[in-house]
Amino acid sequence: MQQTSGHTLKAFDEDIERLRALISQMGGLAEHAIGEAMRCLVQRDVEAAEQVVAEDKKLDVLEIETERRAVQLIALRAPMAADLRDVVAALKISGVVERIGDYAKNIAKRVPLIEGPAKIEPLSLLPEMARIATGMVHDVLDAFVERDADAAIRVCERDQAVDDFYDSIFRALLTHMMENPQTIGQSAHLLFVAKNLERVGDHATNIAEMVYYAATGQHMADRPGKSAK
Protein backbone atom coordinates (compact mmCIF):
# COMPACT_ATOMS: atom_id res chain seq x y z
CA MET A 1 0.00 0.00 0.00
CA GLN A 2 1.41 3.35 -0.96
CA GLN A 3 1.67 6.36 1.26
CA THR A 4 -0.81 8.64 -0.44
CA SER A 5 0.17 11.90 1.09
CA GLY A 6 2.10 13.43 3.91
CA HIS A 7 1.08 13.37 7.55
CA THR A 8 -1.24 16.03 8.81
CA LEU A 9 1.58 16.77 11.23
CA LYS A 10 4.38 17.84 8.88
CA ALA A 11 7.14 17.39 11.44
CA PHE A 12 6.35 13.67 11.42
CA ASP A 13 7.20 13.50 7.70
CA GLU A 14 10.42 15.37 8.31
CA ASP A 15 11.45 12.95 11.05
CA ILE A 16 10.82 9.93 8.85
CA GLU A 17 12.60 11.47 5.89
CA ARG A 18 15.60 12.30 8.05
CA LEU A 19 15.76 8.70 9.17
CA ARG A 20 15.62 7.46 5.59
CA ALA A 21 18.28 9.97 4.55
CA LEU A 22 20.58 8.59 7.26
CA ILE A 23 20.16 5.08 5.88
CA SER A 24 20.95 6.31 2.36
CA GLN A 25 24.02 8.07 3.65
CA MET A 26 25.20 4.94 5.45
CA GLY A 27 24.58 2.86 2.33
CA GLY A 28 26.63 5.26 0.22
CA LEU A 29 29.54 5.06 2.68
CA ALA A 30 29.42 1.26 2.90
CA GLU A 31 29.25 0.86 -0.86
CA HIS A 32 32.17 3.24 -1.33
CA ALA A 33 34.18 1.46 1.38
CA ILE A 34 33.84 -1.93 -0.30
CA GLY A 35 34.73 -0.51 -3.71
CA GLU A 36 37.70 1.37 -2.33
CA ALA A 37 38.95 -1.62 -0.31
CA MET A 38 38.84 -3.75 -3.45
CA ARG A 39 40.69 -1.11 -5.45
CA CYS A 40 43.39 -1.01 -2.75
CA LEU A 41 43.59 -4.78 -2.81
CA VAL A 42 44.09 -4.97 -6.53
CA GLN A 43 46.48 -2.03 -6.74
CA ARG A 44 48.25 -2.87 -3.46
CA ASP A 45 47.52 0.64 -2.20
CA VAL A 46 48.36 0.21 1.48
CA GLU A 47 48.04 3.87 2.36
CA ALA A 48 44.53 4.26 0.98
CA ALA A 49 43.57 0.98 2.66
CA GLU A 50 44.41 2.52 6.02
CA GLN A 51 42.09 5.34 5.15
CA VAL A 52 39.25 2.86 4.49
CA VAL A 53 39.84 1.32 7.92
CA ALA A 54 39.79 4.74 9.58
CA GLU A 55 36.64 5.87 7.82
CA ASP A 56 34.64 2.93 9.13
CA LYS A 57 34.14 4.98 12.29
CA LYS A 58 31.77 7.23 10.35
CA LEU A 59 29.43 4.32 9.83
CA ASP A 60 29.50 3.48 13.52
CA VAL A 61 28.57 7.05 14.36
CA LEU A 62 25.74 7.08 11.82
CA GLU A 63 24.38 3.79 13.13
CA ILE A 64 24.16 5.23 16.63
CA GLU A 65 22.50 8.36 15.27
CA THR A 66 19.95 6.25 13.37
CA GLU A 67 19.12 4.30 16.49
CA ARG A 68 18.77 7.48 18.53
CA ARG A 69 16.42 9.03 16.00
CA ALA A 70 14.37 5.87 15.54
CA VAL A 71 13.85 5.48 19.28
CA GLN A 72 12.96 9.13 19.57
CA LEU A 73 10.52 8.88 16.69
CA ILE A 74 8.79 5.87 18.24
CA ALA A 75 8.56 7.64 21.59
CA LEU A 76 7.36 11.00 20.30
CA ARG A 77 5.30 10.14 17.21
CA ALA A 78 3.89 6.71 18.03
CA PRO A 79 4.10 5.56 14.39
CA MET A 80 1.53 3.06 13.15
CA ALA A 81 1.19 0.61 10.27
CA ALA A 82 3.51 1.42 7.34
CA ASP A 83 5.19 4.20 9.33
CA LEU A 84 6.00 1.79 12.13
CA ARG A 85 7.29 -0.84 9.72
CA ASP A 86 9.45 1.84 8.10
CA VAL A 87 11.02 2.89 11.37
CA VAL A 88 11.67 -0.68 12.49
CA ALA A 89 13.19 -1.45 9.08
CA ALA A 90 15.45 1.62 9.29
CA LEU A 91 16.60 0.52 12.74
CA LYS A 92 17.45 -2.98 11.54
CA ILE A 93 18.95 -1.91 8.22
CA SER A 94 21.33 0.52 9.89
CA GLY A 95 22.79 -2.37 11.90
CA VAL A 96 23.24 -4.47 8.78
CA VAL A 97 24.84 -1.65 6.78
CA GLU A 98 27.24 -1.04 9.66
CA ARG A 99 28.17 -4.73 9.42
CA ILE A 100 28.78 -4.38 5.68
CA GLY A 101 31.15 -1.53 6.53
CA ASP A 102 32.99 -3.91 8.86
CA TYR A 103 33.54 -6.30 5.97
CA ALA A 104 35.02 -3.46 3.92
CA LYS A 105 37.30 -2.65 6.84
CA ASN A 106 38.29 -6.28 7.10
CA ILE A 107 39.19 -6.43 3.41
CA ALA A 108 41.21 -3.23 3.70
CA LYS A 109 43.11 -4.60 6.69
CA ARG A 110 44.27 -7.54 4.58
CA VAL A 111 45.79 -5.31 1.89
CA PRO A 112 49.21 -4.92 3.60
CA LEU A 113 49.22 -8.62 4.49
CA ILE A 114 49.03 -9.82 0.93
CA GLU A 115 52.69 -9.75 0.05
CA GLY A 116 54.71 -11.24 -2.69
CA PRO A 117 55.02 -10.46 -6.34
CA ALA A 118 53.35 -13.66 -7.48
CA LYS A 119 50.16 -13.08 -9.39
CA ILE A 120 47.35 -15.13 -7.97
CA GLU A 121 44.89 -15.87 -10.69
CA PRO A 122 41.62 -15.85 -8.64
CA LEU A 123 42.37 -12.26 -7.63
CA SER A 124 41.09 -11.20 -11.04
CA LEU A 125 37.65 -12.61 -10.20
CA LEU A 126 37.26 -10.74 -6.92
CA PRO A 127 36.58 -7.22 -8.28
CA GLU A 128 33.70 -8.49 -10.38
CA MET A 129 32.27 -10.34 -7.39
CA ALA A 130 32.61 -7.14 -5.35
CA ARG A 131 30.87 -5.18 -8.09
CA ILE A 132 27.82 -7.45 -7.98
CA ALA A 133 27.70 -7.47 -4.16
CA THR A 134 27.96 -3.70 -3.82
CA GLY A 135 25.44 -3.30 -6.65
CA MET A 136 23.03 -5.32 -4.54
CA VAL A 137 23.66 -3.05 -1.54
CA HIS A 138 23.14 0.02 -3.70
CA ASP A 139 19.93 -1.22 -5.28
CA VAL A 140 18.41 -2.57 -2.08
CA LEU A 141 18.86 0.77 -0.33
CA ASP A 142 17.31 2.51 -3.32
CA ALA A 143 14.43 0.06 -2.97
CA PHE A 144 14.12 1.07 0.69
CA VAL A 145 14.00 4.75 -0.18
CA GLU A 146 11.47 4.10 -2.96
CA ARG A 147 9.50 1.54 -0.89
CA ASP A 148 9.81 -0.72 -3.93
CA ALA A 149 9.04 -4.34 -3.01
CA ASP A 150 9.63 -5.63 -6.55
CA ALA A 151 13.09 -4.11 -6.65
CA ALA A 152 13.81 -5.84 -3.33
CA ILE A 153 12.86 -9.21 -4.84
CA ARG A 154 15.15 -8.58 -7.82
CA VAL A 155 18.05 -7.91 -5.44
CA CYS A 156 17.50 -11.26 -3.72
CA GLU A 157 17.59 -13.03 -7.02
CA ARG A 158 21.12 -11.72 -7.67
CA ASP A 159 22.56 -13.32 -4.54
CA GLN A 160 22.98 -16.61 -6.38
CA ALA A 161 25.53 -15.01 -8.70
CA VAL A 162 27.60 -13.90 -5.70
CA ASP A 163 27.41 -17.37 -4.20
CA ASP A 164 28.50 -18.90 -7.50
CA PHE A 165 31.45 -16.54 -7.63
CA TYR A 166 32.40 -17.58 -4.12
CA ASP A 167 32.27 -21.26 -4.99
CA SER A 168 34.44 -20.87 -8.05
CA ILE A 169 36.96 -18.61 -6.25
CA PHE A 170 37.08 -21.08 -3.39
CA ARG A 171 37.89 -23.94 -5.74
CA ALA A 172 40.42 -21.90 -7.71
CA LEU A 173 42.22 -20.78 -4.53
CA LEU A 174 42.29 -24.32 -3.19
CA THR A 175 43.91 -25.55 -6.38
CA HIS A 176 46.28 -22.62 -6.34
CA MET A 177 47.34 -23.37 -2.76
CA MET A 178 48.00 -27.01 -3.56
CA GLU A 179 50.08 -26.14 -6.56
CA ASN A 180 51.92 -23.20 -4.97
CA PRO A 181 52.30 -23.91 -1.27
CA GLN A 182 54.49 -20.82 -0.85
CA THR A 183 51.45 -18.60 -1.55
CA ILE A 184 49.16 -20.24 1.00
CA GLY A 185 49.29 -17.15 3.23
CA GLN A 186 48.22 -14.83 0.42
CA SER A 187 45.63 -17.23 -0.84
CA ALA A 188 44.10 -17.63 2.61
CA HIS A 189 43.68 -13.88 2.85
CA LEU A 190 42.00 -13.79 -0.56
CA LEU A 191 39.71 -16.59 0.56
CA PHE A 192 38.60 -14.42 3.47
CA VAL A 193 38.07 -11.50 1.11
CA ALA A 194 35.84 -13.70 -1.05
CA LYS A 195 33.98 -14.86 2.03
CA ASN A 196 33.47 -11.26 3.14
CA LEU A 197 32.02 -10.35 -0.24
CA GLU A 198 29.77 -13.38 -0.10
CA ARG A 199 28.52 -12.15 3.27
CA VAL A 200 27.88 -8.68 1.84
CA GLY A 201 25.59 -10.33 -0.71
CA ASP A 202 23.80 -12.21 2.07
CA HIS A 203 23.33 -9.02 4.06
CA ALA A 204 21.94 -7.22 1.01
CA THR A 205 19.46 -10.09 0.73
CA ASN A 206 18.52 -9.67 4.39
CA ILE A 207 17.96 -5.97 3.84
CA ALA A 208 15.81 -6.83 0.81
CA GLU A 209 13.60 -8.94 3.07
CA MET A 210 13.27 -6.04 5.52
CA VAL A 211 12.44 -3.64 2.69
CA TYR A 212 9.83 -6.04 1.36
CA TYR A 213 8.17 -6.32 4.77
CA ALA A 214 8.28 -2.58 5.36
CA ALA A 215 6.73 -1.90 1.97
CA THR A 216 4.05 -4.59 1.94
CA GLY A 217 3.45 -5.72 5.53
CA GLN A 218 4.08 -9.24 4.36
CA HIS A 219 7.12 -11.42 4.78
CA MET A 220 8.90 -12.17 1.54
CA ALA A 221 8.75 -15.91 2.18
CA ASP A 222 4.95 -15.70 2.38
CA ARG A 223 4.50 -13.57 -0.71
CA PRO A 224 1.81 -14.64 -3.16
CA GLY A 225 3.05 -16.62 -6.11
CA LYS A 226 6.13 -17.79 -4.22
CA SER A 227 6.59 -21.50 -4.74
CA ALA A 228 7.15 -23.40 -1.52
CA LYS A 229 10.63 -24.75 -1.13
Added chain:
Amino acid sequence: MTPNHSTVTLPDPKSEEAVEPPVGRIPKMSARGVSVFYGDKQALKDVSIDIHEDRVTAFIGPSGCGKSTFLRCLNRMNDTIPSARVAGKIELDGEDITSSSMDVVQLRARVGMVFQKPNPFPKSIFENVAYGPRIHGLSSSRATLDAIVETSLKRAGLWDEVKDRLQESGTALSGGQQQRLCIARAIAVDPEVILMDEPCSALDPIATAKIEELIHELRGRYAIAIVTHNMQQAARVSQRTAFFHLGELVEYGKTSEIFTNPREQRTQDYITGRYG
Protein backbone atom coordinates in the same frame (compact mmCIF):
# COMPACT_ATOMS: atom_id res chain seq x y z
CA MET B 1 23.59 -30.22 18.03
CA THR B 2 23.27 -27.73 15.24
CA PRO B 3 20.22 -25.56 15.35
CA ASN B 4 17.77 -26.65 12.77
CA HIS B 5 15.24 -24.09 11.67
CA SER B 6 12.53 -26.66 11.21
CA THR B 7 12.74 -27.65 14.88
CA VAL B 8 12.55 -24.09 16.21
CA THR B 9 9.39 -23.65 18.20
CA LEU B 10 7.91 -20.24 17.63
CA PRO B 11 5.39 -18.86 20.05
CA ASP B 12 1.96 -19.52 18.75
CA PRO B 13 1.02 -16.38 16.80
CA LYS B 14 -2.51 -16.93 18.00
CA SER B 15 -1.60 -16.89 21.69
CA GLU B 16 -2.46 -13.21 21.99
CA GLU B 17 -5.67 -14.14 20.25
CA ALA B 18 -6.36 -16.94 22.70
CA VAL B 19 -9.94 -15.81 22.65
CA GLU B 20 -10.26 -16.64 18.97
CA PRO B 21 -13.67 -18.26 18.66
CA PRO B 22 -13.94 -21.48 16.75
CA VAL B 23 -15.19 -20.97 13.25
CA GLY B 24 -18.95 -20.96 13.14
CA ARG B 25 -19.39 -20.03 16.80
CA ILE B 26 -22.43 -17.88 17.26
CA PRO B 27 -21.42 -14.32 18.12
CA LYS B 28 -22.82 -12.60 21.19
CA MET B 29 -24.14 -9.80 19.03
CA SER B 30 -24.47 -9.73 15.32
CA ALA B 31 -25.35 -6.73 13.15
CA ARG B 32 -26.37 -7.24 9.53
CA GLY B 33 -26.91 -4.45 7.03
CA VAL B 34 -27.48 -1.81 9.68
CA SER B 35 -28.23 1.67 8.39
CA VAL B 36 -29.21 4.66 10.50
CA PHE B 37 -30.92 7.81 9.31
CA TYR B 38 -31.31 11.05 11.22
CA GLY B 39 -34.20 12.57 9.29
CA ASP B 40 -33.03 12.52 5.66
CA LYS B 41 -29.39 12.21 6.52
CA GLN B 42 -27.91 8.73 6.45
CA ALA B 43 -25.43 8.43 9.32
CA LEU B 44 -24.60 4.75 8.94
CA LYS B 45 -24.51 2.72 5.76
CA ASP B 46 -25.10 -1.00 5.67
CA VAL B 47 -22.84 -2.05 8.54
CA SER B 48 -22.36 -5.72 9.36
CA ILE B 49 -20.27 -6.75 12.36
CA ASP B 50 -20.12 -9.64 14.80
CA ILE B 51 -19.28 -8.94 18.42
CA HIS B 52 -18.00 -11.89 20.36
CA GLU B 53 -17.94 -12.32 24.08
CA ASP B 54 -14.48 -12.84 25.61
CA ARG B 55 -13.03 -9.99 23.68
CA VAL B 56 -12.96 -6.25 23.37
CA THR B 57 -14.04 -4.68 20.11
CA ALA B 58 -12.97 -1.10 19.46
CA PHE B 59 -14.70 1.28 17.06
CA ILE B 60 -12.45 4.01 15.71
CA GLY B 61 -12.81 6.73 13.11
CA PRO B 62 -12.97 10.50 12.74
CA SER B 63 -15.82 12.54 14.25
CA GLY B 64 -19.09 11.97 12.46
CA CYS B 65 -18.00 8.62 11.02
CA GLY B 66 -20.90 6.77 12.62
CA LYS B 67 -19.05 4.80 15.27
CA SER B 68 -21.06 6.15 18.21
CA THR B 69 -24.25 5.88 16.20
CA PHE B 70 -23.51 2.23 15.62
CA LEU B 71 -22.65 1.62 19.26
CA ARG B 72 -25.95 3.19 20.30
CA CYS B 73 -27.81 0.81 17.98
CA LEU B 74 -26.58 -2.11 20.04
CA ASN B 75 -28.85 -1.27 22.97
CA ARG B 76 -31.32 0.85 21.05
CA MET B 77 -30.21 4.13 22.52
CA ASN B 78 -31.09 5.68 19.17
CA ASP B 79 -34.74 5.10 20.08
CA THR B 80 -34.40 8.14 22.32
CA ILE B 81 -33.71 10.37 19.29
CA PRO B 82 -37.08 11.08 17.64
CA SER B 83 -35.71 11.66 14.12
CA ALA B 84 -33.54 8.54 14.15
CA ARG B 85 -34.54 5.51 12.09
CA VAL B 86 -32.64 2.24 12.17
CA ALA B 87 -32.80 -0.33 9.38
CA GLY B 88 -31.21 -3.77 9.27
CA LYS B 89 -30.97 -6.57 11.74
CA ILE B 90 -29.21 -6.68 15.11
CA GLU B 91 -29.23 -9.86 17.13
CA LEU B 92 -28.30 -10.60 20.71
CA ASP B 93 -27.81 -14.34 21.19
CA GLY B 94 -29.73 -14.86 17.97
CA GLU B 95 -32.69 -12.76 19.11
CA ASP B 96 -33.63 -9.73 17.04
CA ILE B 97 -33.34 -6.70 19.33
CA THR B 98 -34.86 -4.30 16.82
CA SER B 99 -38.23 -6.02 16.93
CA SER B 100 -41.07 -4.13 18.56
CA SER B 101 -41.66 -7.04 20.93
CA MET B 102 -38.24 -6.51 22.47
CA ASP B 103 -38.42 -5.15 26.01
CA VAL B 104 -36.02 -2.23 25.75
CA VAL B 105 -35.56 -1.89 29.51
CA GLN B 106 -34.63 -5.54 29.70
CA LEU B 107 -32.35 -5.15 26.69
CA ARG B 108 -30.46 -2.30 28.32
CA ALA B 109 -29.93 -4.41 31.41
CA ARG B 110 -28.37 -7.08 29.24
CA VAL B 111 -26.46 -4.57 27.14
CA GLY B 112 -25.16 -1.92 29.53
CA MET B 113 -23.63 1.38 28.61
CA VAL B 114 -20.95 3.68 29.98
CA PHE B 115 -20.81 7.20 28.64
CA GLN B 116 -18.14 9.72 27.82
CA LYS B 117 -18.85 11.91 30.81
CA PRO B 118 -19.23 10.09 34.11
CA ASN B 119 -22.89 10.47 35.08
CA PRO B 120 -23.49 9.08 38.56
CA PHE B 121 -26.93 9.70 40.04
CA PRO B 122 -26.91 12.45 42.68
CA LYS B 123 -27.27 9.79 45.33
CA SER B 124 -24.97 7.78 47.54
CA ILE B 125 -22.30 5.51 46.12
CA PHE B 126 -24.27 2.54 47.43
CA GLU B 127 -27.51 3.70 45.83
CA ASN B 128 -25.82 4.30 42.49
CA VAL B 129 -24.91 0.63 42.31
CA ALA B 130 -27.96 -0.76 44.09
CA TYR B 131 -30.51 1.06 41.97
CA GLY B 132 -30.35 -1.24 38.94
CA PRO B 133 -30.47 -4.58 40.74
CA ARG B 134 -33.35 -3.27 42.86
CA ILE B 135 -35.55 -2.16 39.98
CA HIS B 136 -34.74 -5.29 38.02
CA GLY B 137 -35.69 -7.39 41.02
CA LEU B 138 -32.29 -9.05 41.26
CA SER B 139 -32.06 -8.83 45.03
CA SER B 140 -34.41 -10.60 47.37
CA SER B 141 -32.90 -9.28 50.57
CA ARG B 142 -30.72 -6.52 51.91
CA ALA B 143 -27.92 -9.04 52.29
CA THR B 144 -27.94 -10.02 48.61
CA LEU B 145 -28.12 -6.39 47.61
CA ASP B 146 -25.10 -5.64 49.79
CA ALA B 147 -23.29 -8.53 48.17
CA ILE B 148 -24.14 -7.33 44.65
CA VAL B 149 -22.94 -3.82 45.46
CA GLU B 150 -19.71 -5.13 46.91
CA THR B 151 -19.02 -7.50 44.02
CA SER B 152 -19.79 -4.83 41.44
CA LEU B 153 -17.57 -2.26 43.10
CA LYS B 154 -14.81 -4.84 43.41
CA ARG B 155 -15.06 -5.77 39.75
CA ALA B 156 -14.94 -2.10 38.88
CA GLY B 157 -11.79 -1.76 40.95
CA LEU B 158 -13.37 0.84 43.22
CA TRP B 159 -14.22 -1.12 46.37
CA ASP B 160 -11.04 -0.44 48.32
CA GLU B 161 -11.35 3.27 47.67
CA VAL B 162 -15.00 3.62 48.75
CA LYS B 163 -15.86 0.76 51.10
CA ASP B 164 -15.73 3.01 54.14
CA ARG B 165 -17.89 5.75 52.65
CA LEU B 166 -20.63 4.01 50.72
CA GLN B 167 -23.19 6.51 51.96
CA GLU B 168 -21.34 9.51 50.57
CA SER B 169 -22.59 11.04 47.36
CA GLY B 170 -21.38 9.48 44.12
CA THR B 171 -20.88 12.92 42.64
CA ALA B 172 -18.27 13.73 45.32
CA LEU B 173 -15.85 11.20 43.83
CA SER B 174 -13.07 12.17 41.42
CA GLY B 175 -13.75 11.91 37.67
CA GLY B 176 -11.95 8.60 37.31
CA GLN B 177 -13.70 7.18 40.37
CA GLN B 178 -17.06 8.39 39.06
CA GLN B 179 -16.41 6.60 35.78
CA ARG B 180 -15.55 3.39 37.62
CA LEU B 181 -18.72 3.89 39.67
CA CYS B 182 -20.69 4.07 36.42
CA ILE B 183 -19.01 0.87 35.29
CA ALA B 184 -19.92 -0.75 38.64
CA ARG B 185 -23.48 0.44 38.10
CA ALA B 186 -23.54 -1.17 34.65
CA ILE B 187 -22.06 -4.39 36.01
CA ALA B 188 -24.52 -4.57 38.92
CA VAL B 189 -27.41 -5.75 36.75
CA ASP B 190 -25.25 -8.60 35.47
CA PRO B 191 -25.15 -7.59 31.80
CA GLU B 192 -23.81 -9.71 28.98
CA VAL B 193 -22.46 -6.85 26.91
CA ILE B 194 -20.97 -3.53 28.02
CA LEU B 195 -20.86 -0.64 25.57
CA MET B 196 -18.46 2.19 26.29
CA ASP B 197 -18.66 5.49 24.46
CA GLU B 198 -15.31 7.25 24.85
CA PRO B 199 -15.17 6.32 28.53
CA CYS B 200 -11.81 8.00 29.15
CA SER B 201 -12.01 11.19 27.17
CA ALA B 202 -12.81 13.25 30.26
CA LEU B 203 -10.18 11.57 32.42
CA ASP B 204 -6.50 12.19 33.18
CA PRO B 205 -3.87 9.63 32.10
CA ILE B 206 -3.78 7.84 35.45
CA ALA B 207 -7.55 7.47 35.67
CA THR B 208 -7.47 6.42 32.00
CA ALA B 209 -4.91 3.71 32.74
CA LYS B 210 -7.11 2.42 35.57
CA ILE B 211 -10.13 2.21 33.28
CA GLU B 212 -8.06 0.45 30.64
CA GLU B 213 -6.82 -2.02 33.21
CA LEU B 214 -10.42 -2.52 34.28
CA ILE B 215 -11.48 -3.19 30.68
CA HIS B 216 -8.72 -5.77 30.52
CA GLU B 217 -9.99 -7.38 33.75
CA LEU B 218 -13.59 -7.41 32.60
CA ARG B 219 -12.76 -8.98 29.28
CA GLY B 220 -13.86 -12.56 29.28
CA ARG B 221 -16.72 -11.90 31.68
CA TYR B 222 -18.57 -9.53 29.36
CA ALA B 223 -18.48 -8.79 25.66
CA ILE B 224 -17.14 -5.23 25.50
CA ALA B 225 -17.46 -2.72 22.68
CA ILE B 226 -15.69 0.60 23.04
CA VAL B 227 -15.77 3.74 20.96
CA THR B 228 -12.61 5.77 21.26
CA HIS B 229 -10.93 8.69 19.58
CA ASN B 230 -7.66 7.60 21.04
CA MET B 231 -6.11 5.12 18.65
CA GLN B 232 -3.45 4.15 21.14
CA GLN B 233 -6.24 3.26 23.50
CA ALA B 234 -7.92 1.08 20.89
CA ALA B 235 -4.56 -0.58 20.28
CA ARG B 236 -4.03 -1.11 24.00
CA VAL B 237 -7.39 -2.50 25.08
CA SER B 238 -8.99 -4.26 22.13
CA GLN B 239 -8.54 -7.51 20.26
CA ARG B 240 -10.69 -6.44 17.32
CA THR B 241 -10.88 -3.02 15.73
CA ALA B 242 -13.47 -1.63 13.36
CA PHE B 243 -12.63 1.50 11.40
CA PHE B 244 -15.56 3.68 10.33
CA HIS B 245 -15.45 6.51 7.85
CA LEU B 246 -18.34 8.61 6.52
CA GLY B 247 -20.88 6.17 7.87
CA GLU B 248 -19.26 3.13 6.32
CA LEU B 249 -17.46 0.28 8.00
CA VAL B 250 -14.19 0.45 6.08
CA GLU B 251 -12.27 -2.32 7.76
CA TYR B 252 -12.80 -4.74 10.62
CA GLY B 253 -10.10 -7.08 11.80
CA LYS B 254 -7.62 -8.10 14.44
CA THR B 255 -6.29 -5.07 16.29
CA SER B 256 -2.73 -6.32 15.88
CA GLU B 257 -3.16 -6.37 12.11
CA ILE B 258 -5.12 -3.15 11.78
CA PHE B 259 -2.31 -1.26 13.48
CA THR B 260 0.62 -2.93 11.75
CA ASN B 261 -0.72 -3.86 8.35
CA PRO B 262 -4.17 -2.53 7.50
CA ARG B 263 -5.69 -3.73 4.24
CA GLU B 264 -7.50 -0.56 3.26
CA GLN B 265 -5.87 2.67 2.19
CA ARG B 266 -8.36 4.75 4.17
CA THR B 267 -7.55 2.84 7.36
CA GLN B 268 -3.85 3.30 6.75
CA ASP B 269 -4.28 7.03 6.16
CA TYR B 270 -6.33 7.45 9.31
CA ILE B 271 -4.21 5.48 11.75
CA THR B 272 -0.95 6.97 10.48
CA GLY B 273 -2.32 10.49 10.80
CA ARG B 274 -2.70 11.34 7.13
CA TYR B 275 -6.23 12.69 7.03
CA GLY B 276 -5.84 16.36 6.29
